[in-house]
Amino acid sequence: MKVLFVAGDPKPERWTVPIKELLPEAEIHVWDANGPAVNADYAIVWQPPAELFEREKSLKAVFNLGAGIDGLLAVPNLPPHLPVVRLEDAGMSVQMAEYVLHQLLEASRGMETYREQQREGIWKIHRPIKRSDWPIGVMGLGHIGKRVARTLADLDYRVNGWARSEHDLEGVTTFAGADHLPNFLQSTRVLVNTLPLTDETRDILNYTHLSQLMPGAVVINVGRGEHLVEDDLLRAIDDHHVARASLDVFRQEPLPSDHPFWQRPEITITPHISARTLRHATLEQITGKIRAHHNGQSITGIVDTSRGY
Numbered sequence: 001m002k003v004l005f006v007a008g009d010p011k012p013e014r015w016t017v018p019i020k021e022l023l024p025e026a027e028i029h030v031w032d033a034n035g036p037a038v039n040a041d042y043a044i045v046w047q048p049p050a051e052l053f054e055r056e057k058s059l060k061a062v063f064n065l066g067a068g069i070d071g072l073l074a075v076p077n078l079p080p081h082l083p084v085v086r087l088e089d090a091g092m093s094v095q096m097a098e099y100v101l102h103q104l105l106e107a108s109r110g111m112e113t114y115r116e117q118q119r120e121g122i123w124k125i126h127r128p129i130k131r132s133d134w135p136i137g138v139m140g141l142g143h144i145g146k147r148v149a150r151t152l153a154d155l156d157y158r159v160n161g162w163a164r165s166e167h168d169l170e171g172v173t174t175f176a177g178a179d180h181l182p183n184f185l186q187s188t189r190v191l192v193n194t195l196p197l198t199d200e201t202r203d204i205l206n207y208t209h210l211s212q213l214m215p216g217a218v219v220i221n222v223g224r225g226e227h228l229v230e231d232d233l234l235r236a237i238d239d240h241h242v243a244r245a246s247l248d249v250f251r252q253e254p255l256p257s258d259h260p261f262w263q264r265p266e267i268t269i270t271p272h273i274s275a276r277t278l279r280h281a282t283l284e285q286i287t288g289k290i291r292a293h294h295n296g297q298s299i300t301g302i303v304d305t306s307r308g309y
């Protein structure tokens, strides 16, 4: 069995050494833009070049080094029937739950006020929060959204969840499909986006939707930058309808230095770190699936390319 590693890491051995340890029966190759075809059976990729699929004609499946496969599905020449396998959690959902909780508490516990008071040497106690004032709405109830929703529900926040299909999640009021998006938004103050980027979800965080949130809304975007219409967020903040936003993903990354978001005190910016890829957990999952697939067993995480996730 031949496995081809295709990611722009200048030190590919950081990946290929553990891949070989986890999958000793495989021959491991690193993509060489100028090299010949290696006739790989499987490719492990992150944002691969289009030439990969022109050159490697024996691929039985391609494994993405991330949960979001919008970048991979956009690669021209991706053969329509080649199974595309996404990462399933692999240690990301717990990080995402932590990140969202942190951003929520910044708002709900008024932590900025206490930091300001400390700078001035002021000891002043503000009223305790009423959890009922901070209903949360999680968009997407997949591996990541479910974990986020469950974590916040366990802390007795009121949690709504929205997905394409019906879900039954303890402690979470769920809504399904576009028809129920308005009800979901209207009962949400803290909107957390964990959706995949698809034709249906692109630009979903737009003015029409943001203005349906409860007043004093908080937007936490950990999905993809292209979910958010950036000018619409600024407009909703200027309207004082959205009070603050925590953004981990952007249309252009790195966020350009002259981008207006940098100047807005209402916006917290992090450089796409809400859930980092954990190398060992990731490779353990991928190599386990490669072995299973090679042995003719079924595997989970195969993307439905027609729906885009």
Ligand code: NAP
Residues within 6 Å of the ligand: 067, 068, 069, 087, 088, 089, 092, 139, 140, 141, 142, 143, 144, 145, 162, 163, 164, 165, 166, 177, 178, 194, 195, 196, 197, 198, 200, 201, 222, 223, 224, 248, 249, 272, 273, 274, 275, 276, 309
């Ligand atoms: P997942 O397991 O595939 O879950 C996707 C969820 O979104 C599902 O609940 C799905 O609904 C829902 N959904 C998809 N299209 C929808 C639509 N049109 N309307 C309503 N709901 C829709 O994905 P995941 O593993 O949770 O990952 C989600 C995304 O997080 C990734 O695609 C990636 O973009 C992002 N991500 C970001 C980072 C970061 O560092 N910022 C890290 C990892 C992942 P159903 O349940 O009904 O199918």
